[in-house]
Amino acid sequence: MxxxxxxxxxxxxxxxxxxxxxxxxxxxxxRVDGPFKVTGQARYAAEHGSGDLAYGMLVRAPVGSGRIDRLDTAAAEAMPGVLAVITDARLIRNGGDFAGAAAPPHGSRDVVYFGQPIALVVADSFERARAAASAVRLSYERKPGVFDLAEVLDSAEPPTNDIFGLFLIHTEQGDVAGALKQAAVVVDEVWTTPSQSHAPMEPHATVAQWDGRRLTLHGSYQSPVTTRDQLATLLGLETAQVRVLAPFVGGGFGSKLGLMPEAAAAAIAAQRLGRPVKVALPRQHVFEMTGRRPATHQRLRLGADADGKLTTIAHETITDQLEGEMFFEPAGIATHLLYAAPNRLVDHKVARVNKLLGVSMRAPGEGVGQLSLECAMDELAEKLDLDPVELRLRNEPEVHPETGQAFSSRSLAECLRVGAERFGWTARNRAPGRCRDGEWLIGHGMAASARGNLFxxxxxxxxxxxxxxxxxxxxxxxxxxxxxxxxxxxxxxxxxxxxxxxxxxxxxxxxxxxxxxxxxxxxxxxxxxxxxxxxxxxxxxxxxxxxxxxxxxxxxxxxxxxxxxxxxxxxxxxxxxxxxxxxPGTSNAHFSQSSYGAHFCEMRVNAVTGEMRVARWNSVFAAGRILNTKTATSQAIGGIVFGIGGALTEELVHDVRTGKVVNRDLGEYHVPVHADIPDIDVLYLEERDRLANPLLAKGIGELGVCGSGAAVANAIYNATGVRVRDFPITLDKLFPGITP
Amino acid sequence: MIAFDYLRAADRDQALSAAQSRDGARFIAGGTNLLDLMKLQVEAPRRLVDIGALDLRQIERTDEGGLRIGALVSNADLAAHPLVRARYPVLSRAILAGASAQLRNKATTAGNLLQRTRCYFFYDPAVPCNKRTPGSGCSAIGGFNRIMAVLGTSEQCIASHPSDMAVAMRVLDARVETVLPSGERRALSLDELYRLPGDTPQIETHLQPGELITAVLLPSPPTGRQTYRKVRDRASYAFALVSVAGIVSMEQDRISGAALAFGGVGTMPWRDRAAEDLLVGQQPSRALFDQAADTVLAAAIGHGENDFKIPLLRRTLAAVLGKLTETVA
Incomplete structure (x- = not known):
């Protein structure tokens, strides 16, 4: 070879x-795999398994913080069809990191979040396993817990590490406080974003089978090798003993990167029973046992001179996470490089809470960080009486504003200009709340988009x-x-x-x-x-x-x-x-590599009820060579819809008394539906990035998410004159500020 | 889901006796709500009596000039029926504002009336809920309650009734026709069908055990304009935060008749005759609409996150009444 x-x-x-x-x-x-999917020939995770397949159902902790004294499994074990109730110490407390081979936490009787898996019931049918899971009785000691980020902001501390070197925890240049005092115009506001759920179409599922000392998993994973390595560490196996297969995956958005509870449980149960075991999470368990985007509390301070040149950018984020987990939401990740300014501060802190594991979710960092930054830029533009597109053009950096590195390619300015032209931006009414069609207020908003290119x-x-x-x-x-x-x-x-x-x-x-x-x-x-x-x-x-x-x-x-x-x-x-x-080589290390774009949208807001409708959308991106215009456009649209959902509807609600996920189904966790989304116009500019890779292409999968929610929020402000900085912008936060 | 037996009834008598012969039996038709609840073990019937084969799928004119809608008529068929569209547009609109096309194809008229609340805590057996487990407590009070009711609540339960169709049925003075296990028939207005939660939120209707709804009766079409306005978090596939069903007739410049029903705000599909009476004989004005809202909301209680439903209902009602009373040039 x-x-x-x-x-x-x-x-x-x-x-x-x-x-x-x-x-x-x-x-x-x-798509070459399209015919397989639409004719049902593509087998997804839960469709695997042979005749002697057994079915596992995870038992969840009904307390947000505590310690299990006793698990009484007798009643469950006595139920028809039940093969085992497994309380193995290797059942994992929560999912694994998005990379690396470390085994997730396991083996403790401590419960650190409501819904934490504590046992697995295995039966000869899914229905019997599910029924028996509810018959497992436990006694536990309740401990004090922290269930709301807003209550523990003061306890936040710097993250314990930089996540494989991918995220910068803290950067600082110049004199932020001094420059803000000197600035002609200042924006200083706090934006908050809630926990969000990835809500992939395909729930997490694994079918595990042992063949002697060799373990095979069929499942739904974004990175099979990460699942393999973390599972091998957990079970004390050589990686060569584990084969992980995931030929078709119905979405993941970050929730299927690390080893998740269902995969560990299926492997352990299959070993114990000597037969294949399937653990397919019901939708409720996906919401409460896999992962979430952490909630964020972001303070943005921008200072500018009278000409609209930024003098200061300070972006301080506090995010929430389980004790002992390293991931944090790097909301300032694009703030490092989007705009020039001599005085700069990007900082991240983590407060520890008793909530479901925080993990990376589509555009970790940018996904929520560009909500605040790009809304702050809109507020700054208004204070300067400057067009928001022009404000961004005036602050376009020649080189990376922190490191001084050259950009491998950067077409943000062209995206802004072309996008404004396609949308008809200059025709918009700049004064907020002045454009009305019957009950509907009409507004226009825009935002820039940036997403780091990784190799x-x-x-x-x-x-x-x-x-x-x-x-x-x-x-x-x-x-x-x-x-x-x-x-x-x-x-x-x-x-x-x-x-x-x-x-x-x-x-x-x-x-x-x-x-x-x-x-x-x-x-x-x-x-x-x-x-x-x-x-x-x-x-x-x-x-x-x-x-x-x-x-x-x-x-x-x-x-x-x-x-x-x-x-x-x-x-x-x-x-x-x-x-x-x-x-990756020196090209990746020595140049700043990102994909860029610009979003423009028209929002209609009902003056009576505060209901919001996205009416029109144009996005322009530059991401190096586009490999397939059809799938790339679909990716962009999907990302934009993701951003719209984050701006308007998506909130994983935790009960402030227990941390329990309150809205744990798709009926109440609201992602946008077809009726919420108009035709979305996407244009990719011609670009080649000769420093990125031999394809001269850059990443696009998350670019659409970045900034799209801010364009929505800015358009809502333009329509109504109401700034909502607490996402999502649900109608109850909006209508009290509008005269019907 | 716990084990249950399943019987497919060939006719009404079989259905009634099958339901009567075992405690904890439930009728099932479309199953769009009951099956979900069974999977979560919120409902655990010992027996399901499938009434899908019963001859209850007709929509017929009544001698009184109204409609008799078979209990098994699907939501989709009912909304699309020419007579419903022409004479009871509030009903078509309400149905089409609810659920999704797939669900409306499967869900039935009687099943829609009897669907259970979407309260988050009712749906999770791991937490207290007086409606699910009487006496265990109400997690919605003091918990996240954005979708809960502000009218008709009790200290035991604040769960809202989720149906859109039932709100339109209420404004239309619909009655349900039932048959008791004894074979005796009776008819109930929706006011008589539904119960407020009080101290027994687990009991939601005045139906007796084993009583089967066979039809919904609509009186002759009302005079005046009809509309259904639903306010929700997304454009489709979301339950009402607030909805208003309104029928208003005018004589000259005065309101001569008014019927109003509300969804999303009550523990049952809500109607307030006093507010209607207040409107009749008056000239429409914003002040009058506010008075009507004051009347409807006099006893409203917010619980925190759902406080907004009170001003939202006021605004929505005013807008609906404005449209229904505006003069067409």
Whole structure:
């Protein structure tokens, strides 16, 4: 087997993707896995399992803070069909970190959040397991708990670590206090955001089976290798003893990155019973046992001179988390780089609470941090009597405003200009509350968008078999994003084969380890490893054909160079295999890499009831090369809808007496529905990022979330003259300020 | 879900006797609410008597000029029926403002009337709820209560009635036609059907054990304009925070008849005759509408997060009355 690796240590001046004679990359290609999904052939996690499958149901703690004295399982064990009630010390208290191999906390009788899994009931049917789960009796000692961030803001402390170096805890430059005193105009306000739930369409589920000393999991995971590694640590296994499969995943948004309680429980139960066990979380358990975006309390201070030049940006966030957990919501993550200002402060603190685990959720940091920053910019623009687009253009930095690093590519200004033009921004009424159509007040708002571009190590295997059929194998997942499709496109273009002559096999830890789906880096990272492998295959094929790969054209299943014209199937012998790899290098370390965009929207607000409707939307993004305009547009729309939900409806409510998740179903945890969303216009600008990766592409999966909620909030202000800084902006917070 | 037996009744007599022969039996039709509650063990019937095969799917004109709606008529069919659309538009609008198309296809007329509250705490057996477990306490009082009722509450229960359709039925003076296990028939107004929670929030209606609703009777169409306005957190698939069903007729420039019912605010579909009486004979004005709201809300009690329903109802009622009384040029 051959190997090929690309490390980003220099600009990629020439990408082979630009040499394909009839490129698919960059065009609109329908999902290659679409037919499998719409015909029911794609098997999701809970659809696995053979005839002797047993069913597990987790038992949840009915107290928010306490210690279990005794679990009485006799009644449950006596119920029909019950196979076991498992109280194994390896059942995990909460999910694992989004990366790394550390086992999540386990083995204590302490309860630290309401809904914490404390036992697993296994029965011969799901219904029997569920019935028996409610028959487990426990006695517990109740302990004092903290259930509301607002009550413990003063106790917040700096986070214990920087989460694998991804998040900056504290940065400071210049003299913030002094500059604010000197500033002509100051904004100093607090924004709050609540816990949010990822609410993926597919609930978390795992089917675990032991074959001797080898454990196989079929489940719903964004990063199978992380689940494998954390589970192996938990159970004291070698990673080679564990195989994790997740070929189809119905969304995750960050809630399926680490080992989650259902997977650990299924593995433990299957070992104990010597038969396969499925643990499929009911929707209520997804809300209360998996993860949430932490609540945030964000103070934003902006100072500017009379010309609208920012002199100061200070963004201080307090977020909440379970004791002992390292993740924090890095709400200031984009504040480091969005705008120029000499005096700067970005700070994060964590207050400890007894609530469900806080984990990364689509655009961790930016998702809620750009709500406050971009709303603060809107307030500043108003105080300056300056157009908010113009305010942003005036504060566009030449280089990264903190580090002085050059940007690998940054087209924010063009996104702002093009977006304003497409939306008709200049025609808007700047005075708030002045535009009315019957009962409906009409307003317009905008916000900028930025999301860091990440690049990680990834490996894939690409083979061409004797029939000329190409295949990609990697642990990488497709969580509904389009991975199958874009990897197929890259192979098709680089090897010159038809799309239906490429087979992509994903989500298997026995295949080369990739980066998983999270942080908007899957496409570029796994795609670059595919690129590396295909580049090597081209050289090998050219050698076999006796030509130089640089002169060769790969098209229609042939290699063509001068007079030579050979089908690949003639050149590969019994097949050619290359393991491709990528690794971040100095380009990633020495340049500031982010995707950018701008959102513009029209909101209608009912003056009687405060009901809000998104009426019109334009977003413009620049994220390097767009690999597939169709799936990329879908990603952007999905992100924007996510942002709209965060602005208007989404709040995971915790009972302030117990921390219990109050609204634990989709009937009461309100994500936007179709009727809430108008046609959303998305445009990607032409851009190539030669410092990012060989594809010259940047991440897009989370970009739509960033800033979109702020555009909504700013439009609501423009419509009504009411600023609501406590998200979500539900109608009860709005109508009292509006004259009907 | 705990074990239960299931019987599919071929006719009314079979249904009645099957329900009577075992304690804890429940009728099931669409199942859009009951099955959810059974999965969560909020409801744990020992027997389900499926009445889906009963001949109760007709919508017929009555001799009095009204409609007789079979108990099993789906919400979708009822909302789409030409006579309902033409003569009782408040009912069509209310139904279509509720649930989703899939649920409306499955849910039935009688089942809709008998659907249970969406109170968060009722839905979670791990916490106290007097409606679910009498005497255990009310978690909504002192807890997050944004969706709870402000009218008709008690110290035992503040759960709101979730139905949109029932609000329209109430404003239309609908009656339910039932058959008792003895075979005896009776008819109840919605006022007589529903009970306030009081000290027994677990008992929501005056139906007797084993009593089956067979039809809903609508009187002849009311005169005047009809409307249903629902205020909710998102544009579809959300329960009413506040809703107003209104029927108002005018003579010259004065209100000659008014019927008003309210959803989202009461422990049952709410109606206030005193507010209606106050309107009749008067010239419409904002001050008059406020007086009507004062009357409806005189006994309203907010519990914190749901305080906003009181001013929201006032504003919504005024807007509805404004529309229903405005002069068409």
């Amino acid at each position: 051959s190997e090929a690796s690309i490390t980003m240590d220099a600009p990629f001046e020439r990408s082979l993707l630009d040499t394909a004679p009839a490129p698919l990359v960059g065009t609109s290609v329908s 990680g190590p990834a490996k894939v295997r690409v083979r061409i078999d004797a029939d000329g059929l190409a295949a990609v194998e990697t642990e990488m997942t497709d969580i509904g994003t389009g991975t199958y499709t874009i990897l197929s496109q890259i192979v098709a273009d680089l090897l010159g084969v038809a799309l239906d002559r490429v087979e992509v096999r994903l989500g298997d830890t026995d295949a080369p380890t990739s980066a998983g789906s999270g942080g908007s880096w899957g496409a570029t990272t796994a795609g670059s490893a595919v690129y590396a492998a295909c580049e090597k295959l081209r050289v090998m094929l050219a050698e076999a054909a006796g030509v130089t790969s640089g002169n060769a054209v790969f098209a229609d299943g042939m290699i063509v160079a001068g007079e030579v014209r050979r089908p690949l199937s003639e050149l590969v012998g019994n097949g050619m295999v290359v393991d491709g790899a990528t690794a």
